[in-house]
Amino acid sequence: xxAAPAAGAHASLRDVTRIYPPRAGRPALHALGxxxxxxxxxxxxxxxxxxxxxxxxxxxxxxxxxAPSAGTVTFEGKPVYAQVPDGIGVVxxxxxxxxxxxxxxxxxxxxxxxxxxxxxVRASTEFAIDFMGLKEFASAYPAQLSGGMRQRVCIAxxxxxxxxxxxxxxxxxxxxxxxxxxxxxxxxxxWRETGATILLITHAIDEAAMLADRVGIMSARPxxxxxxxxxxxxxxxxxxxxxxxxxxxxxxxxxxxxxAESLRSMGHK
Amino acid sequence: MRYAGxxxxxxxxxxxxxxxxxxxxxxxxxxTMIPPSTIAGSLIEILLSGRFSADIMVTLRNVSVAILxxxxxxxxxAIILHQVPGLRRILDPLFATYxxxxxxxxxxxxxxxxxxxxxxxxxxxxxxxxxxxLINTLNGLDRVPPVLLKxxxxxxxxxxxxxxxxxxxFAAPYIFTGFKLCVAYSFVGVIGAEFITSSRGIGxxxxxxxxxxxxxxxxxxxxxxxxxxxxxNMSLYAWERKLLARRSSVS
Numbered sequence: 001x002x003a004a005p006a007a008g009a010h011a012s013l014r015d016v017t018r019i020y021p022p023r024a025g026r027p028a029l030h031a032l033g034x035x036x037x038x039x040x041x042x043x044x045x046x047x048x049x050x051x052x053x054x055x056x057x058x059x060x061x062x063x064x065x066x067a068p069s070a071g072t073v074t075f076e077g078k079p080v081y082a083q084v085p086d087g088i089g090v091v092x093x094x095x096x097x098x099x100x101x102x103x104x105x106x107x108x109x110x111x112x113x114x115x116x117x118x119x120x121v122r123a124s125t126e127f128a129i130d131f132m133g134l135k136e137f138a139s140a141y142p143a144q145l146s147g148g149m150r151q152r153v154c155i156a157x158x159x160x161x162x163x164x165x166x167x168x169x170x171x172x173x174x175x176x177x178x179x180x181x182x183x184x185x186x187x188x189x190x191w192r193e194t195g196a197t198i199l200l201i202t203h204a205i206d207e208a209a210m211l212a213d214r215v216g217i218m219s220a221r222p223x224x225x226x227x228x229x230x231x232x233x234x235x236x237x238x239x240x241x242x243x244x245x246x247x248x249x250x251x252x253x254x255x256x257x258x259x260a261e262s263l264r265s266m267g268h269k
Numbered sequence: 270m271r272y273a274g275x276x277x278x279x280x281x282x283x284x285x286x287x288x289x290x291x292x293x294x295x296x297x298x299x300x301t302m303i304p305p306s307t308i309a310g311s312l313i314e315i316l317l318s319g320r321f322s323a324d325i326m327v328t329l330r331n332v333s334v335a336i337l338x339x340x341x342x343x344x345x346x347a348i349i350l351h352q353v354p355g356l357r358r359i360l361d362p363l364f365a366t367y368x369x370x371x372x373x374x375x376x377x378x379x380x381x382x383x384x385x386x387x388x389x390x391x392x393x394x395x396x397x398x399x400x401x402x403l404i405n406t407l408n409g410l411d412r413v414p415p416v417l418l419k420x421x422x423x424x425x426x427x428x429x430x431x432x433x434x435x436x437x438x439f440a441a442p443y444i445f446t447g448f449k450l451c452v453a454y455s456f457v458g459v460i461g462a463e464f465i466t467s468s469r470g471i472g473x474x475x476x477x478x479x480x481x482x483x484x485x486x487x488x489x490x491x492x493x494x495x496x497x498x499x500x501x502n503m504s505l506y507a508w509e510r511k512l513l514a515r516r517s518s519v520s
Binding site for chain 2: 063065083084086088089090092094095096098099100101109110113141143158
């Protein structure tokens with residue numbers, strides 16, 4: 001029997017495991033868990049871990065994109081199972097913009113899908129375009145934009161639906177370091193202004209340490225939480241905290257926890 | 270006009286000029302070929318007189334029906350086959366060898382099934398065209414990035430909405446390749462079938478003129494088919510370029 005989620009938790013995982021069944025001659029793969037996690041409403045939580053430790057699986061399970069093999073997932077007190085509930089938005093690592101739609105139509109996609117009125121669609125889309133600094137590119141197609149701009153389009157497409165829980169799967173993984181830092185600032189601004197709960201999956205320790213209130217450190221596969229570190233950053237923060245001495249101590253602490261697991265995932269004993 | 274376009278135009282003009290010269294000087298006999306200028310003049314005369322208007326309309330209508338049917342049913346079947354991999358695995362060998370099967374060999378059977386009217390010709394055009402649409406659509410559907418399907422699920426799209434709003438738009442350039450082939454195969458199928466057994470249509474009139482050594486009818490009608498097919502394909506090509514331009518980087 002699994003324990004109940006913590007009272008007041010916005011989203012919870014309880015003893016969640018995910019085992020991919022045998023396929024095409026390959027044996028079953030125990031990708032995740034058991035893991036338990038409670039996210040407080042409005043919290044920014046980051047997950048770091050070695051490659052292939054099940055970080056993305058954790059996000060897929062929490063989003064309802066994949067059903068857990070065991071355990072329970074809840075969002076706002078309701079179970080999540082193999083279906084993305086209303087109020088959850090996901091931003092993926094890969095370019096997930098629709099290449100056949102303009103920036104405007106990409107962002108308006110979800111609103112139209114929900115059957116909003118034309119006025120609502122226009123107002124919300126224009127707000128999101130403005131918020132993400134895409135005004136000049138509203139009529140451009142994704143292929144005409146840089147990787148960073150395309151990722152902004154994807155974030156805006158998720159943001160426009162006003163999700164209460166935003167799940168980000170290495171959203172800046174394909175971007176250069178400077179763009180990542182600036183996108184991190186924008187993400188913090190988005191988080192503060194929307195009040196949404198954020199779960200960020202990342203392989204970058206500095207990104208997790210800079211952005212999150214708490215950082216969950218996962219073991220090598222099957223991923224479980226080895227530790228959860230509180231950053232104690234003020235809510236009003238930006239990428240300048242990387243020059244704070246506490247930032248160095250924090251990343252150093254996370255790396256110390258992660259190093260052995262990363263070596264293990266690379267085949268070192 | 271770009272350099273390649275200028276070269277292309279020059280090659281066509283030179284080829285026609287040479288043909289004109291060879292025909293006019295008798296190097297090519299009048300029984301074999303008539304000069305391009307005479308072909309053009311005869312074609313204008315044929316079109317203005319309305320002598321073959323009914324045949325032209327029948328052929329264009331039958332080709333259009335074959336094209337539209339293949340364009341509508343092809344993607345629909347592709348979606349179904351894509352969703353039912355077991356059925357696709359069964360049919361894959363048929364698709365792989367489809368164009369090795371001479372569809373015209375089934376013409377007697379099609380006549381038995383559809384009678385002596387226009388349907389057997391439409392059926393041949395459709396049968397030749399649909400698999401091109403089907404194979405290309407399947408190819409496009411296979412290439413839809415999994416992340417776009419995750420986005421569809423995030424927006425709670427059902428299977429039909431996912432097919433219409435995500436899978437098919439992504440596969441559009443591949444489907445378009447199928448459509449271009451579909452137009453060509455429909456012309457080949459319908460006009461070829463008119464050659465075999467028909468009492469009307471451009472194919473029938475070309476065949477009739479050929480049997481009566483009537484080059485002043487045969488060549489203009491061939492030229493007419495060539496012009497129509499080229500105009501349609503060039504229009505599709507221009508549309509395709511516009512479509513692809515949206516998806517290619519400007520940098």
